[in-house]
Amino acid sequence: MDAAAAGRALGRRLPPAARVFGVRRPPLVLLGLGLVVGLAAALPALYLVFAVLDDARGALDAVLTGRTVGLITRSLGLAVAVTAAAIAIAVPLAWLTVRSDLPGRRVWATLLTLPLVIPSYIGAYLFVSALGPRGALAGLLGVERLPSIYGFTGAFLVLTLFTYPLVLIPLRGALQRMDPSLEEAARVMGRSPRDVFRSVVLPQLAPAIGAGGVLVALYVLSDFGAVSIMRFNSFTRDIYIAYESGFGRTEAAALGMVLVLVMLVLFAVYARVRAARALHRVTPGAQRPAQPVRLGGWRWPALAFCGAVAAIALVLPVGVLLYWATKQISSGLELGALATNGWHSLAAAAAAALAASLGAIVVALLSVRYPSVVTRIVERVGYAGYALPGIVVALALVFFTTRVALPLYQTLGVLVFALAIHYLPLAVSPIGASLLQVPPRLEEAARGLGRSPLAVLRTITTPLVASGVLGGGALVFLHALKELPATLLLAPIGFDTLATDVWHQTSFGFYEASAIPALLLLLIAAPPLYLLSARGSVAS
Amino acid sequence: MLLRRRRVALVAFTGLLAGLAACGSSEDENTLTMYSGRIAPILSPAVKQYETASGFDVKTRYGDSPALAATLTEEGKNSPADLFFAQDAGSLDAVEKQGLLLKLPADVLGRVPARFRSKAGAWVGVTGRSRVIAYGEDVKRSELPDSPLELTDEKWKGRVGWAPRNASLQGYITALRLVEGEDVAKRWLEGMVANDVQAFDSNIPVRDAIAKGEIELGLINHYYVAEAQAEDPDYPVKVHFPPKDLGSLVNTAGVAVLASSDDKEQALAFVRQMLSAQTQRYFADSSKEYPLVAGVQAPKELTPLADIPAPDIDLAKLGDLQGTLRLMRETGAL
Numbered sequence: 001m002d003a004a005a006a007g008r009a010l011g012r013r014l015p016p017a018a019r020v021f022g023v024r025r026p027p028l029v030l031l032g033l034g035l036v037v038g039l040a041a042a043l044p045a046l047y048l049v050f051a052v053l054d055d056a057r058g059a060l061d062a063v064l065t066g067r068t069v070g071l072i073t074r075s076l077g078l079a080v081a082v083t084a085a086a087i088a089i090a091v092p093l094a095w096l097t098v099r100s101d102l103p104g105r106r107v108w109a110t111l112l113t114l115p116l117v118i119p120s121y122i123g124a125y126l127f128v129s130a131l132g133p134r135g136a137l138a139g140l141l142g143v144e145r146l147p148s149i150y151g152f153t154g155a156f157l158v159l160t161l162f163t164y165p166l167v168l169i170p171l172r173g174a175l176q177r178m179d180p181s182l183e184e185a186a187r188v189m190g191r192s193p194r195d196v197f198r199s200v201v202l203p204q205l206a207p208a209i210g211a212g213g214v215l216v217a218l219y220v221l222s223d224f225g226a227v228s229i230m231r232f233n234s235f236t237r238d239i240y241i242a243y244e245s246g247f248g249r250t251e252a253a254a255l256g257m258v259l260v261l262v263m264l265v266l267f268a269v270y271a272r273v274r275a276a277r278a279l280h281r282v283t284p285g286a287q288r289p290a291q292p293v294r295l296g297g298w299r300w301p302a303l304a305f306c307g308a309v310a311a312i313a314l315v316l317p318v319g320v321l322l323y324w325a326t327k328q329i330s331s332g333l334e335l336g337a338l339a340t341n342g343w344h345s346l347a348a349a350a351a352a353a354l355a356a357s358l359g360a361i362v363v364a365l366l367s368v369r370y371p372s373v374v375t376r377i378v379e380r381v382g383y384a385g386y387a388l389p390g391i392v393v394a395l396a397l398v399f400f401t402t403r404v405a406l407p408l409y410q411t412l413g414v415l416v417f418a419l420a421i422h423y424l425p426l427a428v429s430p431i432g433a434s435l436l437q438v439p440p441r442l443e444e445a446a447r448g449l450g451r452s453p454l455a456v457l458r459t460i461t462t463p464l465v466a467s468g469v470l471g472g473g474a475l476v477f478l479h480a481l482k483e484l485p486a487t488l489l490l491a492p493i494g495f496d497t498l499a500t501d502v503w504h505q506t507s508f509g510f511y512e513a514s515a516i517p518a519l520l521l522l523l524i525a526a527p528p529l530y531l532l533s534a535r536g537s538v539a540s
Numbered sequence: 541m542l543l544r545r546r547r548v549a550l551v552a553f554t555g556l557l558a559g560l561a562a563c564g565s566s567e568d569e570n571t572l573t574m575y576s577g578r579i580a581p582i583l584s585p586a587v588k589q590y591e592t593a594s595g596f597d598v599k600t601r602y603g604d605s606p607a608l609a610a611t612l613t614e615e616g617k618n619s620p621a622d623l624f625f626a627q628d629a630g631s632l633d634a635v636e637k638q639g640l641l642l643k644l645p646a647d648v649l650g651r652v653p654a655r656f657r658s659k660a661g662a663w664v665g666v667t668g669r670s671r672v673i674a675y676g677e678d679v680k681r682s683e684l685p686d687s688p689l690e691l692t693d694e695k696w697k698g699r700v701g702w703a704p705r706n707a708s709l710q711g712y713i714t715a716l717r718l719v720e721g722e723d724v725a726k727r728w729l730e731g732m733v734a735n736d737v738q739a740f741d742s743n744i745p746v747r748d749a750i751a752k753g754e755i756e757l758g759l760i761n762h763y764y765v766a767e768a769q770a771e772d773p774d775y776p777v778k779v780h781f782p783p784k785d786l787g788s789l790v791n792t793a794g795v796a797v798l799a800s801s802d803d804k805e806q807a808l809a810f811v812r813q814m815l816s817a818q819t820q821r822y823f824a825d826s827s828k829e830y831p832l833v834a835g836v837q838a839p840k841e842l843t844p845l846a847d848i849p850a851p852d853i854d855l856a857k858l859g860d861l862q863g864t865l866r867l868m869r870e871t872g873a874l
């Protein structure tokens with residue numbers, strides 16, 4: 001939904017100024033805030049520009065090789081495969097946990113979202129321990145060795161299982177907000193339930209699926225932990241190799257720029273999916289939840305499906321962690337340190353989630369309500385931080401803070417800021433999707449009755465997109481909990497979190513000792529997820 | 541519900557701001573700041589020895605050596621760090637090349653043989669670690685090759701693991717290029733890849749894969765096995781020091797003082813402590829590394845440093861990593 005499309009809808013050609021600044025001018029305060037958020041989110045990309053300009057020739061040499069093309073193709077292949085699989089898993093799970101009378105929907109919804117919190121390098125390691133050539137499963141089956149899961153298979157499996165919640169969360173939100181009257185009308189007119197799902201429900205879910213899918217794809221492109229343990233040569237792994245070789249600042253930056261370009265292309269594709277559509281309810285009145293669909297005999301296969309996903313993505317890794325934890329507990333625990341690290345994780349992640357949600361409301365509002373070239377740039381730049389590996393975001397903050405805000409360097413504030421801009425798109429995308437479902441007429445009516453734009457934002461828009469905001473905030477929170485590179489480089493010295501604790505243990509080869517902080521991460525994440533799953537679910 | 545959440549978030553945020561203010565004011569006189577690529581369980585007892593001797597406190601930021609080197613590079617002259625303790629010579633070289641390290645005085649450099657310190661004099665090795673062939677229980681001692689170059693033999697197909705991203709393996713390949721020539725190194729890499737060498741993320745997973753029986757041999761550093769044996773005397777992995785073709789090349793972990801440090805004297809005192817007999821003995825005993833200072837006994841289970849053929853190359857030349865990485869990429873090793 002861009003300015004040109006809006007112009008076509010109005011049946012006339014737009015003057016150039018309207019194409020750039022939009023048909024509807026955003027309030028200046030909102031635009032100002034948007035530019036501030038956009039600039040903050042652009043810092044990692046700006047840093048890459050600085051680093052590349054240091055040695056433009058070397059940067060070009062590093063990028064213009066056949067190897068780059070090969071690696072990008074491999075990474076994109078993995079991203080597409082994982083995204084498709086994540087959507088295929090998330091769509092039925094979302095429908096079952098929101099729209100059906102599946103027993104224990106809230107519990108399922110919580111359990112099935114939790115895999116997101118398992119750091120991908122831990123998850124990958126757990127899978128190698130369980131399903132590797134000489135892993136636990138080989139022992140159980142009594143065979144000498146299993147076929148190797150290293151390479152594409154392993155990376156695909158692990159990333160799919162730990163990222164499908166990125167689609168599940170926005171999708172559940174969208175299903176909860178959907179106007180049931182459309183489906184009811186279609187049913188009354190004699191469409192079969194399957195037909196209704198295909199022709200009425202799915203098109204309304206497209207923005208949420210698209211938004212979640214983009215997040216999965218970007219996650220896969222920027223992931224380092226899973227691909228490195230699964231020994232899959234990806235583009236991001238090459239960026240890390242460039243840093244590890246000690247001289248590779250320019251090369252790493254050049255490769256990072258390529259990643260940003262790939263992201264922009266991905267976005268152009270996504271923008272077509274999200275093309276202008278009226279997705280908000282058609283009838284006036286309060287939001288009304290849909291009647292749950294009775295599963296009847298389908299209840300058992302449905303339960304089996306949820307159970308199977310939970311078993312592989314959650315029970316298996318948690319089982320291995322618990323087994324390690326019992327071994328660890330017998331050799332003593334440092335409860336005090338665990339509690340402190342847990343509190344640090346919680347505080348930093350909560351602050352980052354709050355900051356990112358506030359920024360994301362501004363960005364989403366601009367891009368959905370006041371589409372123009374300017375607002376679109378603000379939105380897309382925001383995604384750069386998410387497409388880039390954590391180490392790039394961290395070094396960007398090191399670069400800028402030591403140059404313009406030295407007294408703040410290595411304080412908690414900068415860490416929270418880094419986490420917020422790194423994960424901003426995680427909040428923008430569900431908020432944007434929920435905003436698409438709110439009729440602008442409501443806002444216009446309030447404006448007509450004399451409310452100021454900010455008052456409309458506070459009293460009308462925000463409450464209506466609350467589930468999107470909470471969903472987005474929760475996504476940022478869950479990611480920030482397990483974030484590693486930025487926390488290692490930017491936190492005040494001695495500010496250990498559960499994630500850095502896990503890292504300390506694993507870098508020493510003590511995978512067993514990492515089990516307890518990893519389990520504590522899951523425990524911290526569970527209550528907010530449970531609360532979130534309760535919101536707006538089918539009336540019971 | 542939303543309101544309550546907002547209030548909770550507000551309280552949490554205020555708490556954070558208070559915490560932030562507290563963190564900002566903790567800068568204090570008798571404190572050194574160190575960035576360390578070495579992990580806390582190994583380094584912190586050594587740091588304690590310095591703190592006890594000097595009355596100073598050391599605040600340590602732990603991370604991966606290359607990431608910390610990149611951080612120091614981005615910080616430039618504004619770095620809060622006084623010291624950089626790295627796992628490998630490459631990371632120290634990278635910071636030295638940026639001109640960010642203090643040239644160390646001759647009495648400090650002189651404590652360590654020339655091949656374990658920077659030629660330009662801005663960092664000094666603290667401990668040495670030898671390249672080895674680690675092997676599992678399925679391998680007989682008599683089968684073990686005299687040189688890593690023999691691992692391209694058909695009979696080892698698919699049975700060997702390495703960690704191509706690891707600085708020590710890259711250091712070995714650089715040494716091979718310098719001593720045996722570019723051709724030998726290239727043929728070896730091609731042979732290894734053709735022989736289905738199993739690439740792991742780092743040394744520890746290679747060791748663990750040998751223990752599990754996924755692979756039988758691994759090219760790693762000696763002390764990873766020593767650490768595991770210290771935990772479990774029956775650990776099913778042993779080490780072999782290959783006598784030929786630089787097979788047991790010794791790499792170093794070292795320390796440097798930042799030129800921007802506001803307390804260079806104390807930072808140098810820390811370096812001296814690391815090179816003292818007391819701390820050198822600690823490293824030899826706990827992490828089973830080679831002490832580099834004369835007069836301190838190496839762990840007795842290791843091949844004596846003097847018996848390891850020392851190639852006549854200086855570690856500074858190992859800085860030609862770029863050429864090594866290019867070769868590794870060309871041959872598909874990376």
